[in-house]
Amino acid sequence: xxxxxxxxxxxxxxxxxxxxxxxxxxxxxxxxxxxxxxxxxxxxxxxxxxxxxxxxxxxxxxxxxxxxxxxxxxxxxxxxxxxxxxxxxxxxxxxxxx
Numbered sequence: 001x002x003x004x005x006x007x008x009x010x011x012x013x014x015x016x017x018x019x020x021x022x023x024x025x026x027x028x029x030x031x032x033x034x035x036x037x038x039x040x041x042x043x044x045x046x047x048x049x050x051x052x053x054x055x056x057x058x059x060x061x062x063x064x065x066x067x068x069x070x071x072x073x074x075x076x077x078x079x080x081x082x083x084x085x086x087x088x089x090x091x092x093x094x095x096x097x098x
Contacts, residue, residue, distance in 0.1 A: 026097075032069045039067040041085055056084035 013022060042052050049067075053060040058077050065071035066081075075091070082089040 035066055035069050035073070038063075038081060038085075041087070042067075045085065052081065052084055056080040 017025065042049070047055075049060045049063045052058075052063055056063075056077075058066075058080050062071065062077070063081070066073045066077070075089070079089050
């Protein structure tokens with residue numbers, strides 16, 4: 001049986017994707033991570049999407065789509081959701097990763 005040699009993920013990524021494709025994948029991943037925080041916070045408070053909808057004024061179907069990354073979300077809606085969860089929304093400009 002032939003042994004398989006494992007290579008580091010960073011090396012595999014460079015072989016599999018162009019730099020532009022990697023940038024697009026990173027943007028998508030960062031967006032999903034940020035939106036997943038809404039769901040995690042909501043669940044930590046043990047409230048349903050329906051309850052969050054009532055508190056925020058954002059339709060439940062929209063909250064569902066936001067949490068799953070199936071819908072772009074405006075800052076206005078993020079502020080409403082943050083307020084309903086008793087949080088402030090912080091948006092920062094940071095140095096780009098190299």
